[in-house]
Amino acid sequence: MKKESGIKMFFRTTYQTGSPIPYILSIQVLLFVLIHIADLLVELNVIKFPLYDWLVGQLSLPNTFAAFIRQPWSLITYPFLYVGLFNIVFDCLWLYWIGNSFLNFLNKRQFLFVFFSSFLLSGVVYLALGNIDFLAKGSMPFLFSNAMGLASVVAGLLLLAPNMEIRLFLFGTVKFRTIAIIFFTLQLLFYIFANRSGAVAYGFAIAWGFLFMQQLKNGNDWSTIFSIKPKQKLKIVHQTPKTPSYRSYKADLPNQEVIDDILDKISQSGYESLSSREKEILFKVSREEQE
Template identity: 25%
Template sequence: MGESDRYQDYRGLARRRFTLGQAGNALFALFAINMVFFFLILISRVFYLYTHQGEGAAALQFDAIRWVAMPASLIKLSESPWTVLTFMFSQGGMDTFPLLLTMLTSMLWLWAFGYILQDLSGNKFIFPVYIYGSLLGAVFFIIVVYALPPLKANIGNAYLYGSQTGTAAIAMAVTTFSPRYRIFKNIGRGIPVWVLTGLFLLITLISAFSLTNAGSFATLGGALAGFLFVYLLRQGKDLSVWMINLYNWGSNLFNPNKKAAVNKTKEKVFYNTGSRKPFNKTANVTQQRIDEILDKISQQGYHFLTEEEKNILKRASEEEL
């Protein structure tokens, strides 16, 4: 049984779990940002059509997505640099029904993979992986548009937008974290998450074989970012640290009364035990201690527990505390 499987068994001990509107739920926050951008773009288009009814077909060509989508042209990008961040949260299109369907499927994929990543590592990596994937996908998008003559000829109308690149990063991060993680466990032994990731990438990339869809190549860049993030994490390089520190700094900037978090110092042995076995302290299993450990899992993930904390959870599950 792997660590992720053991953690799922311990989840029954939790009194507090991630719920849809729970404070500190990074996945819900990411989902909400995408929805806010979606409705702002949709309302802007409806308002424009209402105020330009006399323009006929010309008004129908307006699409507010151009305000927040990232252009492939470096000249246009220099004129709207904010789109490097806004494109990853924006869904757009001219036709309402396909747009709604695209938004629904995009959010379902994001929620599915984001929930698994949250289950494996807590809230810590949701936004960093999504942002890194989107940015590397943007780099791939620009390179491909400039590299392929059919795309470069129409570079003035090439824009990147949507959550696909960030979702691809989260999907690949989940698969790299725990490829044997299983979903739908009521179906046989369950379906490995790598199958779901493969299905998502296949559906997203199927148009890339024509070499005319730069967005599909951007998705490949996003998936590569997710893999590299976890790979470097296993090498001891956590690329999310600076983002988290920046967020904490911004959150505390206008809150001088907020107390700094107190770091607990671990106990150390200051003597040479020689050939003797050091004293081994066995912690009492209390509901309060279990709740503290489960809170740590929610925020950081099971992989960041100490051996003592893992043993406490194991003992608690055996004693059915």
């Protein structure tokens, strides 16, 4: 049997899992590398044009509609733009961890809806506040990074599984709600000092994540507006409903079919429709993925 090369194994295990997270991270890292190559070319006097500053200005979201009209693509590009190494490393690690935790409970469509809709809505809020002098003041008159998407995902996960426990290297086992509150507080403090209208937009992103998850728990899945269902002829089928068998594949965890049934039930009827046994199963699966 021919041994698989390291590069092929990397691409298979990274991009063929069905998760959208590696693709999002790859775009962020690639854009970060490209703009810093541009900065290096300017520093070495290879080119005279301030390409780095121009790229950052064109890809970040300005704080007024007047400037936005000249670069409307920035509403889509600003979430992927990073200029600081620490910032992109932290956010990539955070997105990888939080995003995969979110996908342990819900599906890819729901994750993408929360993540990207928060960028668009928060971006519009940010632009609308640009004409208010008090909010427009700050050291950073533009918006970039995926902070808005992360805020919505964290808020949704916080409402769905606030008691989920996370093992931290230095602090031991900590409840997820504690980590989320600290994360929100630090980000809001940063925006308050650097970008006041950005702070309001960030608060809106948090509220949007809570609202989406609350509606999902009530049985209203807003992400289904992006699902295309083929028309089917009406059929009357008499079928005896089957009760899922909770067969274990690892410790006392159920098989994948049972997990999929539970996730479908959340999408159709909301989180509160789950029985205590089904909620316990989701919690155990999440704990197992974190270990």
